[in-house]
Structure formats: C-alpha cells, structure tokens
Amino acid sequence: MKQPTTSYLALLLVVLAALVGPAGIASAASTQEIDTKVDGVLAEFGKKIPEGHEFLAKARGVLVFPEVIKAGLGIGGEYGEGALRIGDKSVAYYNIASASFGFQIGAQSYSIVMVFLTDDALKKFRESKGWEAGVDGSVAIAEWGAGKDINTENFKDPIVGFVLNNKGLMAGVSIEGSKITRLER
Numbered sequence: 001m002k003q004p005t006t007s008y009l010a011l012l013l014v015v016l017a018a019l020v021g022p023a024g025i026a027s028a029a030s031t032q033e034i035d036t037k038v039d040g041v042l043a044e045f046g047k048k049i050p051e052g053h054e055f056l057a058k059a060r061g062v063l064v065f066p067e068v069i070k071a072g073l074g075i076g077g078e079y080g081e082g083a084l085r086i087g088d089k090s091v092a093y094y095n096i097a098s099a100s101f102g103f104q105i106g107a108q109s110y111s112i113v114m115v116f117l118t119d120d121a122l123k124k125f126r127e128s129k130g131w132e133a134g135v136d137g138s139v140a141i142a143e144w145g146a147g148k149d150i151n152t153e154n155f156k157d158p159i160v161g162f163v164l165n166n167k168g169l170m171a172g173v174s175i176e177g178s179k180i181t182r183l184e185r
Helices: 006-020 031-048 052-058 119-127
Strands: 061-086 089-116 159-165 179-183
Touching: 031 052, 031 061, 031 089, 031 159, 061 119, 089 119
Parallel strands: none
Antiparallel strands: 061 089, 089 159, 089 179
C-alpha cells in the first residue's frame, strides 16, 4: 500500500483534531500521566481477563496504549501514546498512529495491550526506528469466549495484542498497518 503523502497526513491530523476536540491530540501526555493510565489499563486487564495478571507476569515485555483515539470522516486515523513495561517498570514511551481512507464516520476510544512473549520479538521491536504492525512483526489479536483461561491458550505468534474498551475485549479490531514510534522523553 502506498504511504500517505504529507498533505494527506496533515489533513488527517486536522480531521482528528476536529473530531476529538481541543484536549485530544493537541497536547502530549507527560510520562507520569501515561504511567498512571497504563497502571489503570493493566489493573482492568487483570479484572476482565481470567488469569490476566499471571499471563502478563510471564511476558518479556508489555506495550500498553491506554487511550487510542480512532476517528474518521472519509479520511480517518488513530493516535495514542503509551509505555513499554518490562517487569513493573516503564522503560520507554511510544506512540501509535495510522491513517485510513474510505467510507467512515465517527470516533471511538480503546486501549491496546501488546504482549511480547519472546525475547527475540521484544529485542527486534526495541531496536526498530519505527515499527509497523503486520510488516515488522505479526501481532495476533486475542479473541476468546467467556470463561476461558488465558494461560491455557496456545499463542503461536510471539506478539499477542488485546484491544479493550470500557466493556471488555473488543472483537474484529485490527492494528495491522499501525506505526509505532518511540517518543523521546
């Protein structure tokens, strides 16, 4: 797929700002704000997903975007900021962004939790200068029924993604094509 030109990207940012409002993407969050929101998402993850805390404890790293805003009006996009946790410590901060074209209208907010299950996948991610889901690494979006234990799932991909809203796991969401870039903070 052809990368959007600078003018399309500028138009996308204007559309996002208009749909999300002045407090949306205009101001970058501080590391303390991001960490507080990440803590909240991880606490909810543990509540909504059976054995979620135990699963995360086995991870080599967990990248959490606590608030991703997706909006569109013909041209759409998503943006969010988050932290990479190794153990219980934030070691780096990132943003996630993507653009889309076609019939779309509206806005939504959700959280993304990306779990790195292997040292190799985490190393490749951390060494990248701009990582794109589906190109630089495959992210399996986890979907399963109620009552299943996450620790009994056999994840074949080295990176597993969870997309959550205020009601729990969201189905049918893809992060393929989303660009993840390290923030200098």
